[in-house]
Amino acid sequence: MSQSIYTHDTIYIPPREEGSAPLEVALGCSWGQCTFCDFARDAFRILPRNKILENIEGLSRLFPDKERVFFLGENAFVLRADVLLDLFAQVRKKMPSVETFAMYARADDVLSKSAAELESLRIAGLDALHIGVESGSDSILAERKKGLTAQQMLEAFRLLELAGIDYHLTVVLGLGGKAYSRLHAIETARLLNKTHPRSIWCLKLAIFDGTPLSRECKAGTFAPMEPLDVLAELRLLLQNLTVTDCIFEDTTVLDTYTLQGDLPGQKDLLLRAIDRLLSTHAVL
Ligand code: SF4
Numbered sequence: 001m002s003q004s005i006y007t008h009d010t011i012y013i014p015p016r017e018e019g020s021a022p023l024e025v026a027l028g029c030s031w032g033q034c035t036f037c038d039f040a041r042d043a044f045r046i047l048p049r050n051k052i053l054e055n056i057e058g059l060s061r062l063f064p065d066k067e068r069v070f071f072l073g074e075n076a077f078v079l080r081a082d083v084l085l086d087l088f089a090q091v092r093k094k095m096p097s098v099e100t101f102a103m104y105a106r107a108d109d110v111l112s113k114s115a116a117e118l119e120s121l122r123i124a125g126l127d128a129l130h131i132g133v134e135s136g137s138d139s140i141l142a143e144r145k146k147g148l149t150a151q152q153m154l155e156a157f158r159l160l161e162l163a164g165i166d167y168h169l170t171v172v173l174g175l176g177g178k179a180y181s182r183l184h185a186i187e188t189a190r191l192l193n194k195t196h197p198r199s200i201w202c203l204k205l206a207i208f209d210g211t212p213l214s215r216e217c218k219a220g221t222f223a224p225m226e227p228l229d230v231l232a233e234l235r236l237l238l239q240n241l242t243v244t245d246c247i248f249e250d251t252t253v254l255d256t257y258t259l260q261g262d263l264p265g266q267k268d269l270l271l272r273a274i275d276r277l278l279s280t281h282a283v284l
Contacts, residue, residue, distance in 0.1 A: 026073025077105030136191030
């Protein structure tokens, strides 16, 4: 059954959505230009409506009692608001226990919708979007071809807050390389401090073969950071964060550990844990 409703054997959903039923509605990313992203895995496409309806049918048999559905696709929120509203209704027909929906989005997918559309999506059950900030530095965003500025992202988050839709943000540690590590940490904290995300998920930059960034590494124009330097960058980011009511986590610490805590209450605890790791591993 699962083979017929998912294109790939492995499905990627954010850790916070592990309890959601994953519904494939799109493949790949409509932007697909970030130089660090393994976007070549799938060309972008929105599945035909009849295939999505088939997937909903299959999902209802696999997860008859789920209360939340996660729409798969690197930025499924690129779908038009009327299309999403129709799909929410189709899910509810087959899975009456479903109450909420979540999906990945780019900030410009939010900006392309009106305040009224965002409001109707929230009323129809859209509960949360998972959005990659990657960096708060405009120069790093431009260099890595994210196609968005920090200001555009802030505007998108403001619209979501007005509509009452939660958002979870992702940051890529090491995205500035050795040369811009400090700038990356400080500017990212500055951006995040103007937002109200439910969670901030930090991930260490991975260099995927075949990406433009891997070619930059080979050419010597981008110097990736050592794991301990990335950890020091995480510390600087966290130290400068003033966000409230937010879960902070890094699932890639030294490629081995996960750090997680509530901000601001557990900030000192997290910083002490990072300091312990830095001192322990520095002497190994
Ligand atoms: S927006 Fe996200 S999924 Fe799309 S190319 Fe950039 S990093 Fe990859």
